[in-house]
Amino acid sequence: xxxxxxxxxxxxxxxxxxxxxxxxxxxxxxxxxxxxxxxxxxxxxxxxxxxxxxxxxxxxxxxxxxxxxxxxxxxxxxxxxxxxxxxxxxxxxxxxxxxxxxxxxxxxxxxxxxxxxxxxxxxxxxxxxxxxxxxxxxxxxxxxxxxxxxxxxxxxxxxxxxxxxxxxxxxxxxxxxxxxxxxxxxxxx
Amino acid sequence: xxxxxxxxxxxxxxxxxxxxxxxxxxxxxxxxxxxxxxxxxxxxxxxxxxxxxxxxxxxxxxxxxxxxxxxxxxxxxxxxxxxxxxxxxxxxxxxxxxxxxxxxxxxxxxxxxxxxxxxxxxxxxxxxxxxxxxxxxxxxxxxxxxxxxxxxxxxxxxxxxxxxxxxxxxxxxxxxxxxxxxxxxxxxxxxxxxxxxxxxxxxxxxxxxxxxxxxxxxxxxxxxxxxxxxxxxxxxxxxxxxxxxxxxxxxxxxxxxxxxxxxxxxxxxxxxxxxxxxxxxxxxxxxxxxxxxxxxxxxxxxxxxxxxxxxxxxxxxxxxxxxxxxxxxxxxxxxxxxxxxxxxxxxxxxxxxxxxxxxxxxxxxxxxxxxxxxxxxxxxxxxxxxxxxxxxxxxxxxxxxxxxxxxxxxxxxxxxxxxx
Numbered sequence: 001x002x003x004x005x006x007x008x009x010x011x012x013x014x015x016x017x018x019x020x021x022x023x024x025x026x027x028x029x030x031x032x033x034x035x036x037x038x039x040x041x042x043x044x045x046x047x048x049x050x051x052x053x054x055x056x057x058x059x060x061x062x063x064x065x066x067x068x069x070x071x072x073x074x075x076x077x078x079x080x081x082x083x084x085x086x087x088x089x090x091x092x093x094x095x096x097x098x099x100x101x102x103x104x105x106x107x108x109x110x111x112x113x114x115x116x117x118x119x120x121x122x123x124x125x126x127x128x129x130x131x132x133x134x135x136x137x138x139x140x141x142x143x144x145x146x147x148x149x150x151x152x153x154x155x156x157x158x159x160x161x162x163x164x165x166x167x168x169x170x171x172x173x174x175x176x177x178x179x180x181x182x183x184x185x186x187x188x189x
Numbered sequence: 190x191x192x193x194x195x196x197x198x199x200x201x202x203x204x205x206x207x208x209x210x211x212x213x214x215x216x217x218x219x220x221x222x223x224x225x226x227x228x229x230x231x232x233x234x235x236x237x238x239x240x241x242x243x244x245x246x247x248x249x250x251x252x253x254x255x256x257x258x259x260x261x262x263x264x265x266x267x268x269x270x271x272x273x274x275x276x277x278x279x280x281x282x283x284x285x286x287x288x289x290x291x292x293x294x295x296x297x298x299x300x301x302x303x304x305x306x307x308x309x310x311x312x313x314x315x316x317x318x319x320x321x322x323x324x325x326x327x328x329x330x331x332x333x334x335x336x337x338x339x340x341x342x343x344x345x346x347x348x349x350x351x352x353x354x355x356x357x358x359x360x361x362x363x364x365x366x367x368x369x370x371x372x373x374x375x376x377x378x379x380x381x382x383x384x385x386x387x388x389x390x391x392x393x394x395x396x397x398x399x400x401x402x403x404x405x406x407x408x409x410x411x412x413x414x415x416x417x418x419x420x421x422x423x424x425x426x427x428x429x430x431x432x433x434x435x436x437x438x439x440x441x442x443x444x445x446x447x448x449x450x451x452x453x454x455x456x457x458x459x460x461x462x463x464x465x466x467x468x469x470x471x472x473x474x475x476x477x478x479x480x481x482x483x484x485x486x487x488x489x490x491x492x493x494x495x496x497x498x499x500x501x502x503x504x505x506x507x508x509x510x511x512x513x514x515x516x517x518x519x520x521x522x523x524x525x526x527x528x529x530x531x532x533x534x535x536x537x538x539x540x541x542x543x544x545x546x547x548x549x550x551x552x553x554x555x556x557x558x559x560x561x562x563x564x565x566x567x568x569x570x571x572x573x574x575x576x577x578x579x580x581x582x583x584x585x586x587x588x589x590x591x592x593x594x595x596x597x598x599x600x601x602x603x604x605x606x607x608x609x
Contacts (some may be wrong), residue, residue: 048541051302078430080545081554081576083569100543100556104430104444107451132433135579143267158260158608167268174272178591178602 014185015032025108026052030073035065044113053111061099061114062124068110069129076110079130082137084144086118086169092116095144101125118169125151131170143168225253228590236594238335239604243582243593250589255582259575263608270568274533275301275375275509278568283369285572286606289328289549290370291320291360296546299454300555301375304542307506311498313467314456318493319390320363321455322486323548327356328549329437329479329486332601336476337408339598340417345407352400355393362386376510377503387494394491401487403529405480415473422584422596423471434575436551438600441478442470448547458468459496460489465582472599533563550574550601574606 026047033042037060044055056064068076080100088094093115101110116123125148126133137148140156145166148154156163163173231242235526240261246253261312271427273281282293295317302309309317330353334346357367363386364372373379382390408414424434429442439446447464449457465481503510511530512523529535539561545554554571577600585593 049543051543053541074445078435080552081556081569081571083556083567085558085567098556098569100554104446109543130433131428131431132576132579135575139575156260158263160260167265174268 013136022050023047025106026050029108029110030054032071033064036071037064050159051109051111053113055115056112058097058114058116058123061097061112062126062129064112065099065101066129074103074108075105076101076103076108078104079126079132079136080109082126082133082140084140084146084168086144087115088118088170090115092117095121095146097123097146098142121146123148125149127151132172142166221230224248230255230590230593232258236339237597239602239607241578241602241604243585245585245590245593247590252585252588252590252593255585255593256584259578260608262604266609267568267570268566272564274535274563275537275565276530277533279374280371282570283371284605285570285609286328286549286553286574286603287368288331288603289324290368291324291372292328292546292548293553294370294372295321295455296544296548296553296555298373298375299546300542300544300557301509301537302504303544304540304557304559305375305382305506305509306538306557307376307504307509309377309455309504310501311456312500313373313502313504315493315497316378316382316454316502317373318457318460319490320360323356323359323487325486325547325549325556326483327353328601329357329483332549332599333408333476334404336418336472336598337414339534339594340414342408342411342414345404348400348407351402352393352397352420354388355397356491359386359389359393362389363530374503374510376506377385377501379503379511381502390490390494394487396492398487401480401483409477409480417591417595418472418476418599420469421472421592422588422599423469424580424584425470428580429470432580434580435573435577436548437478437482438470438475438577439551440476441467443468445509448545448552452545454544454546457489462486462489462491472595475599536561536563545571548573549607550603551577570609572606572609574602575609578602579609 028063029052030045033054041060041064041117042054046053068074078101080102082097082099085096085098086094087096087170095118096113096115099112101112114123121144123146125137127137127148128150134152135157137151138147138154141148141154142156142159155161207340226247226249228245229242230245231237232240242258242261244256244258264284266285270278270281275281279294279297282297283290284542285293330349334349337345359366360370364370424442426442426444430440430444434442435446443466445464445466450464462485465478465485467478507526509530516523517527519603537559539559541556541558543554543556545552551573552571556569556571557565558567560566581597581600584596588596
């Protein structure tokens with residue numbers, strides 16, 4: 001049985017969302033994304049703190065970023081930043097890359113996420129679309145071991161070149177695991 | 190093991206990429222057949238103003254290619270931040286762009302406040318604006334006066350560094366420290382402006398414009414200086430955007446992108462100021478844009494100080510904002526909160542936030558992923574220096590060594606921010 005008060009509140013939320021300019025912009029971006037790349041491409045669409053966030057598959061990421069850059073309606077011409085992330089408990093989705101795009105003309109930001117298994121951390125490069133992706137991808141390779149196919153110069157950037165692990169992965173604790181003097185049951189050091 | 194397999198694959202990719210480039214990526218030997226010279230600019234060269242290396246291939250005086258090596262002062266802040274409660278991350282942000290630490294501090298506080306949903310009172314917002322604009326002036330003063338030093342004009346540097354010292358004295362009055370400020374707290378400022386601080390600020394606001402005018406008179410139309418910087422290291426707007434330029438370097442290329450206007454934070458929408466832009470993005474434009482931004486920052490500070498509202502200097506957020514010390518000694522609840530905050534026992538809500546501020550060098554972004562624990566699950570810093578410094582090796586090709594130094598200086602690459 002439908003709860004009438006609940007329905008009212010969703011209706012109220014919808015009108016509030018319709019009046020909120022950020023929500024309107026986000027709806028517009030989402031429509032554009034769906035029309036350009038198909039609805040099935042995007043999963044897990046949400047707007048944490050007003051920033052439209054979508055998840056897609058790594059096969060599509062190059063097309064999406066290139067397509068958005070060429071698209072003349074919303075003009076996503078600026079790659080703000082990208083970073084890796086590691087969720088060891090998500091099976092076959094352990095590693096991720098998070099891209100922040102920005103349309104400087106319309107002032108809309110967009111966050112795109114992709115996840116992939118740690119055993120096969122291969123992602124297409126964006127350095128052919130944005131020159132700025134070059135070092136960002138080297139950084140992600142350096143810290144998370146994400147391999148960008150087609151990258152012109154995929155070397156470590158901040159760490160020493162002969163390092164043989166990827167330090168930002170969660171399996172590497174920050175402090176020396178053999179030290180016992182810092183163990184504290186209550187405050188988790 | 191999966192990691193090793195992945196690594197082997199990567200090494201192969203790297204080797205292939207190096208082969209494709211004809212081994213040009215890491216030039217180490219002097220090629221006598223073509224009479225090229227390999228020159229190490231850095232990592233401890235005095236003219237680079239920071240620890241990073243450029244391996245330049247020179248044909249006589251002309252630069253053929255440059256390969257930058259960075260990471261000499263990498264301190265793994267993103268990793269460290271995964272084990273620190275929010276208030277312990279503020280000192281880490283100090284050490285990124287150490288020429289304008291308060292901007293980094295405030296940017297971090299704004300990020301956490303956005304995650305926690307704390308609204309900061311107007312007075313604290315205006316106080317933050319004043320401190321951030323002071324930091325911007327200090328940052329631009331360093332950059333521009335050092336550019337003067339690199340072109341052989343030491344005097345301007347000495348003049349404005351006196352003023353920078355006075356800015357640091359104001360910092361000292363406001364937060365107790367000078368370079369790595371650790372200023373403000375999540376929820377506001379740690380204390381109100383003291384009468385001495387206001388007095389120092391007003392005196393400085395009266396005295397500084399004359400010095401700045403003198404500095405500009407010395408440089409802006411100086412024939413010797415202009416010969417060294419006009420049309421040196423130009424970059425087009427398209428290229429600058431493609432390289433992810435932000436801040437004065439992007440505005441010098443003619444794009445009026447400023448986070449303070451585009452996504453106002455901390456009440457920047459209340460103030461009237463202009464965004465200076467250049468035309469062809471060369472060293473001279475970058476110099477002029479920074480100078481003009483100093484004047485605009487002064488305008489903002491004057492407005493903020495004149496209209497500084499009354500009221501509390503921090504939000505009423507007992508779970509996150511440390512109680513006053515006197516209350517901790519007398520009041521049970523305050524003692525509990527003090528203990529819980531200091532021990533980092535307070536959990537943050539689940540969520541992800543991107544907050545950016547206009548730093549001295551451009552858009553300084555914080556991407557914070559919280560899984561509901563006491564520390565960030567992931568914290569990524571968008572460091573403007575790191576992103577635009579990769580254009581440097583393209584910008585120096587075809588110029589001379591002395592121009593390369595001037596370009597580097599005008600881009601204001603701060604090693605701490607570059608390497609994080």
